[in-house]
Amino acid sequence: MGDLVVVGLGYVGLPLVAEACRAGLSVTGLDVSRGVVDGLNAGRSHVDDLDDAEIGELLATGFTATDDATCVAEADAVVICVPTPLSAEGGPDLAAVEGACRGIGPHLRPGTLVVLESTTYPGTTAEVVRPLLEELSGLGADELHVAYSPERIDPGNATYGLKNTPKVVGADDPAAQEKARAFYSRVVDTVVVASGTREAESAKLLENTYRHVNIALVNEMARFFHELEIDFWEVVRLASTKPFGFQAFTPGPGVGGHCIPIDPNYLSHRVRTQLGYGFRFVELAQEINSSMPAYVVSRIASLLNDQEKAVRGSTVLLLGVTYKPDIADQRESPAVDVAKRLLQLGASVRYHDPHVASWDVAGTTSAGEDVLAAAADADLTVLLQQHSAYDLDAIEASARCLFDTRGRTTGESTHRL
CATH class of the missing domain: 3.40.50.720 (NAD(P)-binding Rossmann-like Domain)
Known part of the structure; x- marks a missing residue:
């Protein structure tokens, strides 16, 4: 047996x-x-x-x-x-x-x-x-x-x-x-x-709904703090010094993977079909998180405009196209939506990822192995995923303009989400 x-x-x-x-x-x-x-x-x-x-x-x-x-x-x-x-x-x-x-x-x-x-x-x-x-x-x-x-x-x-x-x-x-x-x-x-089985099933949905809602919270806050000209990354750092009652979540270009963009919707769907009303927190979180790629592209357009360049015809380099650092998994990665939106606006989109040999997003091209040369050549470089293989100081020094959606860089000339 x-x-x-x-x-x-x-x-x-x-x-x-x-x-x-x-x-x-x-x-x-x-x-x-x-x-x-x-x-x-x-x-x-x-x-x-x-x-x-x-x-x-x-x-x-x-x-x-x-x-x-x-x-x-x-x-x-x-x-x-x-x-x-x-x-x-x-x-x-x-x-x-x-x-x-x-x-x-x-x-x-x-x-x-x-x-x-x-x-x-x-x-x-x-x-x-x-x-x-x-x-x-x-x-x-x-x-x-x-x-x-x-x-x-x-x-x-x-x-x-x-x-x-x-x-x-x-x-x-x-x-x-x-x-x-x-x-x-x-x-x-x-x-x-x-x-029972229902309690065990629900525990997983609570875990991921908790993350989904809190990620949406900081994503929305990052957007209006940018408009208020307040460094939201510093705000998170300062709040994180409290030893109780606070858990740090950080904004990003969207949510990806096999859990966060998917699982909370199971519970929302069950509530709506069985009880007849919506799970408003999940539905709002989904709306905010799914809008982040569009927001990233709007920020890219603004940064190019500051250089007196249009999105159409500009070369945009995307760094990191997986849904989390240091893995090859691309499931539900927000990088796909960012790339497609840029292509629709007429940008020339290149990508670099040490974990992804080929990327199935029609219209994009690989930047090759030399990420520093690619950053120096691009009109705008966008850090979408902070793989540990990236020397961010060197990338900052090489890029004409760097947009960091993960808050991992500190250079004064870098633009952060």
Whole structure:
């Protein structure tokens, strides 16, 4: 018998595979992508937090990847880690979750633990996943143990990974709760037990809504503080000296990644469809944060105007096109919207990113490897992401005009968000 099957081998599933293998569990990875399966079995990683050597180490423990769902028939636990993007209606698109359930359901045996880790609205595990699995497996409620555990993967975080980040686990019956707690206790340092699946689902949405709303707050404040000619970055620095009651958030060109631009909308959609009214904080935060790329472009136009240049025909260099520093992940990166808006205004857009070999935004061109030469050649250089590989002092010295959207530079000639 196998200990674990992880369904979905991306940024969430693969770190779980790694920690489970390191804990001595027998692990199989299940993914619908033949390319992902073949790549992993050949020792190639496709996520930032695991390199090829680490994939090789996993294979040496007996890990294997497959696209054959019959593997779950031998598993004690199955964890679903598939994407839940936004649907056209603004709620979570559960097609991948439902597809995973349909794939594994017919092969489940009595006593198997099934855990959903995909971020979604409260009620998904009890109202969608459990009924579907029971129908497809033919197992009764007392034969199938279903739980929910929100993923808390932070790509590129060198301090907190899956093992040392507390793991929230919720189930709606005592047997499933204990089985889920016991399973995760073999893999992570700390398990936090929720009273049910809805509470566990909601905890993840609260975490990311908290960040979403506070980022929107500082983004809006940065805009009017600029108009008031007050250095908002200094304001944040000063407020941060208070040892209680304040947590610093900083503005930026928008929000990106797999959580902040997406997850709070699940809760907003659930409130609106089930209760009949809006979640105004989330809707306002979404409006502010999604408007930041347009604001960045308006500031770019003003800075070029100060040089007696139009956006049309000017060369604008974008530094850092990933959604967070020092990783290659570009999901929901605001850099895409910034580039597209500049192209629509007729700018010549170049980009540089040490983690991105090619960028699929039609009309942009790579600045090559020499970032200092590219900055010296551009009419305006925009720091969108503060990768540690960037020598910001040297970039400041080389650029004709530098617009820093991350508040990481200190030069008097640099313009900050």
